Amino acid sequence: MIKRNKKILSVIMMFIVLLYIFYSYPRYFEESYIGLEYRLGDSEYQREVSVEIKGWYRRRIFRSDNFKGSMTIDDKTLYSVELDIGKDETNLFGREEDTSRYRSFGAIASTKMFEEFTILVYERAGNHQAWSWSSEDGLMISVPADNRERALDLSKRLIGNQLGEGDVVLE
Secondary structure: OHHHHHHHHHHHHHHHHHHHHHHHOOEEEEEEEEEEEEEOOEEEEEEEEEEEEEEEEEOOOOOOEEEEEEEEEOOEEEEEEEEEEOOOOEEEEEEEOOOOOEEEEEEEEEOHHHOOEEEEEOEEOOOOOOEEOOOOOOEEEEEOOOOHHHHHHHHHHHHHHHHOOOOOOOO
């Protein structure tokens, strides 16, 4: 009886380990999206953008999912992008195409497997060399979105709580 229980327990443990390995094993991810670029505080500005994501996606049970690969937004490609997909937004940082220079493109907040995401796009601030983003007139990209209302709703759901309702002007 005890031997039988040990065998059953061993089989269950082996099944759990195999399930974990299958779940967390990195998978190649390649997806193209159409989203909307818009500016906060300027209800007139909006344009369609294409976003292509290629790389390795790893699901995790007790930590944020992880992505390593490249991201192309219209004609700008970032290589060597590494993102932790979790509850908060993370820095969208990568190597620029045809250079060895690394750059922070902005911050990204995403649901699992990039089903929905929004990017806060960093821009040069005036004559300064610094890149920044403002909740008053910042540039945003929301995917998937085909109109400004949907894009704003997506941004509110993904980043509204992290930035605080008083800090974000989403109109």
